[in-house]
Amino acid sequence: MARHQIKIFLLLALLLSHSAQTAVAVAEQPDSRSLIAALNYNFAKYADWPGEVHAKSIDLCYFTDTFKNSFNQLHDKAIFDKPVSTRQIKDVEQTGRCHLVYIDRSERDILQRLFVYLRDKPVLTVSDITGFVDDGGMIEIVKRDNKFRFKVNMSRMQSSNLKMSSQVLKLAVEVK
Amino acid sequence: MQKTGMVGLWTLGCLLSCCTAVRADSAPSTSPLDLSLQELLEIEVTSVSRQSESLSSAAAAIYVITGEEIRQRGFQSIPQALRDVPGLHVVQIDSQKWAVSSRGFNGRYNNKMLVLIDGRSVYSPEFSGVYWEVQDTLMADIDRIEVIRGPGAAIWGANAVNGVINIMTRHSADTLGGYAELGAGDYQQAFAGFRYGGRLAPGLTGRAYIKAFKRDDLEFNPADVSPAAAALINESGTDNHWWKQQMGGRLDISLGTASTLTLSGAAYDSMMDQSVTVPTLTAPYIEYPNINSESRGWHVLGDYSRALSADSQLNLKAYFDHAKRDESFFGFSRDTVDLELSHHLEFGQRHELLWGFGYRHINNELDTNQSVIDTQGEDESTNLWSLFVQDQITLKPDTLWLTLATRFEHHSYTDSEWQPTVRLSWQPWERHHFWTALSRAVRTPSQAENEYLINVGNLAPMTAFNPTAFVNRLILEGNSDYDSESVKSIEAGYRYASGHQFSLDTAVFYNDYDDLRSNRIADTDFSTLPAYLTTRSAFDNDSSGHNYGLELSANWLLNESLKLRLNYTYIESDFSDGQPQNTDAPEQLVSLMTSWRIHRDLEMTASWRYVDRSQSIDPVQVDNQSVDAYHGVDLGLNWQLTSKLRLSAFARNLFYGSHVEYKAELFSIPYRVEPSFFGRLTLEY
Numbered sequence: 136m137a138r139h140q141i142k143i144f145l146l147l148a149l150l151l152s153h154s155a156q157t158a159v160a161v162a163e164q165p166d167s168r169s170l171i172a173a174l175n176y177n178f179a180k181y182a183d184w185p186g187e188v189h190a191k192s193i194d195l196c197y198f199t200d201t202f203k204n205s206f207n208q209l210h211d212k213a214i215f216d217k218p219v220s221t222r223q224i225k226d227v228e229q230t231g232r233c234h235l236v237y238i239d240r241s242e243r244d245i246l247q248r249l250f251v252y253l254r255d256k257p258v259l260t261v262s263d264i265t266g267f268v269d270d271g272g273m274i275e276i277v278k279r280d281n282k283f284r285f286k287v288n289m290s291r292m293q294s295s296n297l298k299m300s301s302q303v304l305k306l307a308v309e310v311k
Numbered sequence: 312m313q314k315t316g317m318v319g320l321w322t323l324g325c326l327l328s329c330c331t332a333v334r335a336d337s338a339p340s341t342s343p344l345d346l347s348l349q350e351l352l353e354i355e356v357t358s359v360s361r362q363s364e365s366l367s368s369a370a371a372a373i374y375v376i377t378g379e380e381i382r383q384r385g386f387q388s389i390p391q392a393l394r395d396v397p398g399l400h401v402v403q404i405d406s407q408k409w410a411v412s413s414r415g416f417n418g419r420y421n422n423k424m425l426v427l428i429d430g431r432s433v434y435s436p437e438f439s440g441v442y443w444e445v446q447d448t449l450m451a452d453i454d455r456i457e458v459i460r461g462p463g464a465a466i467w468g469a470n471a472v473n474g475v476i477n478i479m480t481r482h483s484a485d486t487l488g489g490y491a492e493l494g495a496g497d498y499q500q501a502f503a504g505f506r507y508g509g510r511l512a513p514g515l516t517g518r519a520y521i522k523a524f525k526r527d528d529l530e531f532n533p534a535d536v537s538p539a540a541a542a543l544i545n546e547s548g549t550d551n552h553w554w555k556q557q558m559g560g561r562l563d564i565s566l567g568t569a570s571t572l573t574l575s576g577a578a579y580d581s582m583m584d585q586s587v588t589v590p591t592l593t594a595p596y597i598e599y600p601n602i603n604s605e606s607r608g609w610h611v612l613g614d615y616s617r618a619l620s621a622d623s624q625l626n627l628k629a630y631f632d633h634a635k636r637d638e639s640f641f642g643f644s645r646d647t648v649d650l651e652l653s654h655h656l657e658f659g660q661r662h663e664l665l666w667g668f669g670y671r672h673i674n675n676e677l678d679t680n681q682s683v684i685d686t687q688g689e690d691e692s693t694n695l696w697s698l699f700v701q702d703q704i705t706l707k708p709d710t711l712w713l714t715l716a717t718r719f720e721h722h723s724y725t726d727s728e729w730q731p732t733v734r735l736s737w738q739p740w741e742r743h744h745f746w747t748a749l750s751r752a753v754r755t756p757s758q759a760e761n762e763y764l765i766n767v768g769n770l771a772p773m774t775a776f777n778p779t780a781f782v783n784r785l786i787l788e789g790n791s792d793y794d795s796e797s798v799k800s801i802e803a804g805y806r807y808a809s810g811h812q813f814s815l816d817t818a819v820f821y822n823d824y825d826d827l828r829s830n831r832i833a834d835t836d837f838s839t840l841p842a843y844l845t846t847r848s849a850f851d852n853d854s855s856g857h858n859y860g861l862e863l864s865a866n867w868l869l870n871e872s873l874k875l876r877l878n879y880t881y882i883e884s885d886f887s888d889g890q891p892q893n894t895d896a897p898e899q900l901v902s903l904m905t906s907w908r909i910h911r912d913l914e915m916t917a918s919w920r921y922v923d924r925s926q927s928i929d930p931v932q933v934d935n936q937s938v939d940a941y942h943g944v945d946l947g948l949n950w951q952l953t954s955k956l957r958l959s960a961f962a963r964n965l966f967y968g969s970h971v972e973y974k975a976e977l978f979s980i981p982y983r984v985e986p987s988f989f990g991r992l993t994l995e996y
Contacts (some may be wrong), residue, residue, distance in 0.1 A: 265487065283352055
């Protein structure tokens with residue numbers, strides 16, 4: 136019995152002592168959530184909303200807690216003369232006051248209510264849910280060869296009176 | 312055993328020393344916010360996250376096993392994945408059979424856990440409980456497994472007395488492309504799985520899979536039973552190997568922007584060798600035939616959902632499930648039809664309402680040609696009607712929530728039942744969450760309790776328990792007046808999440824059980840003399856009791872590549888019959904788990920578990936059978952050879968030798984779980 140316990144302790148001790156050295160290897164790349172927040176910031180930077188000149192700030196919204204840290208990093212950013220404001224929202228009805236809303240994978244269940252609610256409203260919808268642009272979303276973030284890419288549903292954006300700079304469109308893997 | 316242990320340690324040592332030599336080229340650190348869109352698209356995405364998962368605001372004891380953990384730790388079956396969940400007692404009975412329970416009452420026929428796969432109940436009405444050996448899917452397609460401890464009946468329905476296990480498969484849009492796995496080992500002799508998913512049209516994705524495996528015998532050790540039984544068992548054979556094959560698929564259809572439809576289905580076939588206990592009328596009055604049994608089934612499920620507005624959504628779910636089992640002592644053929652309509656509605660700023668109704672029809676044909684189990688029932692069909700409503704009220708935005716829910720059910724065997732719950736959830740500060748709940752839940756009678764006749768054993772003549780000159784057949788009779796068992800439960804919990812590195816989830820509970828199953832000796836029947844005497848006893852609801860306990864799960868992200876998790880369970884119980892039906896819960900369960908990303912392409916997992924001593928009831932003997940405490944270590948190694956190909960090696964139950972995890976309450980003989988190893992090659996394209 137005691138012998139087993141010693142083995143287990145040895146195992147744990149080994150694990151802990153070696154981990155500190157190797158951790159460096161993976162540490163310094165930005166994690167995927169920060170990248171997604173940065174992508175959202177860039178989409179907002181190149182988008183045009185009707186009546187944007189009257190807005191006090193550009194409001195970027197997201198749903199889940201897991202994106203709080205990465206979106207919070209956008210706090211001191213500005214888009215032209217407007218400060219960026221980020222906000223966590225809980226309900227579909229709160230999206231009406233956002234310029235951009237990011238819907239992460241865990242929120243697939245709300246998509247249909249979101250599309251019904253936002254129909255033709257000038258809110259830029261971004262998501263990494265597969266099939267998002269086919270189902271009625273505007274920008275879908277996809278992963279190809281371990282890098283982020285995106286697809287754009289232009290007709291959906293146009294019916295909501297949103298414009299997107301050609302600089303963004305030419306980087307998209309698919310525009311429909 | 313000693314040898315295996317040393318080999319394990321050596322392998323580990325070598326691995327560790329190799330790994331220190333491996334260093335990745337680390338990229339200079341730049342904030343992605345300073346990069347242009349074009350530059351962002353050039354960055355390699357790591358799956359490493361700097362943040363622990365979000366703090367759950369559920370007012371219930373909930374634990375989630377992610378698809379990622381299933382892949383990392385090499386879980387090849389659902390019960391394996393459940394092993395280290397806090398509050399769950401998971402034991403392997405023989406090569407095929409498992410018993411899974413939360414908060415006591417574990418058993419092969421544990422009747423107080425509700426298990427759902429994509430919303431389809433896999434709870435069997437014959438004995439109540441789950442035939443875990445046939446609940447399967449391609450493990451790589453599982454999105455997550457949610458384990459909710461405590462009564463969940465108000466929302467999930469009857470029999471969610473001590474918990475709900477909710478297995479959810481991935482959306483087919485998330486399983487595009489091919490997946491193949493191939494593996495072999497000692498216990499997992501061989502397995503293969505293949506899936507292909509594709510986009511069939513815009514808004515229409517699907518996948519299909521096929522899998523098969525062959526698993527070896529667990530060892531029977533004569534020391535685990537009486538010498539007389541051991542001799543008989545060895546004579547009959549102790550094979551318990553098996554194979555199973557299954558195929559299935561899923562289609563996700565987007566119907567315009569407001570509606571979605573999911574169609575899924577699967578079919579399986581399994582052949583299992585097993586030893587069963589069968590009472591006989593001649594000396595030695597029991598035999599242990601080793602027989603081959605077959606289990607087959609298929610199901611189809613449709614799930615339609617339509618958004619009516621921003622705050623209103625309608626959901627319609629329907630499934631048909633066919634299951635057939637053919638064992639020498641018992642067999643059935645069962646068809647289930649289930650319909651559920653639910654409506655999710657938010658109104659005002661404060662109310663989130665979920666209401667709906669359901670209907671389930673089960674037609675179960677018992678194979679009465681079997682010697683051990685017969686039925687006295689005439690009607691093989693049962694109906695279950697249910698109506699449920701839940702209102703989650705925001706008392707103070709982002710801080711305080713009250714949930715009121717109840718379910719009304721009407722089952723063919725019992726009267727109507729109310730199963731209410733009141734839950735309060737409080738998040739006074741961002742990182743701290745408190746919850747408490749009061750609930751009542753019931754467990755509806757099984758077919759066995761209602762109408763079966765079970766020959767549980769025969770007593771030899773001229774012995775202490777049978778001083779007569781005749782064999783005494785013990786028959787346990789179903790009782791049509793048998794009522795639902797019920798629990799009243801109070802629970803409370805606390806969760807904490809530091810921003811990055813540490814999170815803690817604790818729950819305490821007190822359960823008060825009433826109308827628990829007991830046996831009442833009814834009469835002795837002399838009409839069958841001189842062949843034998845018959846002593847009949849019937850099920851009734853005269854037992855009661857309570858249990859209480861603590862469950863804890865702590866998570867550390869020591870750094871970007873090393874995670875550590877500790878799960879701990881403590882439970883105390885007090886029952887009027889000395890112990891609850893089936894099994895007395897082990898007082899303590901401990902699991903310590905690590906996952907370690909050694910290098911971008913190499914990761915290792917290790918877990919150590921300790922399971923305290925437990926006891927189970929022997930239906931014939933007066934003494935309880937006890938199972939000693941045990942522990943064990945699982946190891947896993949995943950090596951990403953190329954972006955598409957992964958090689959993995961797994962070892963289970965190391966450093967403790969072979970041991971019995973559980974002695975089944977009926978029909979089975981004890982088998983030993985021993986250290987095992989397997990390798991797996993996975994291709995994703």
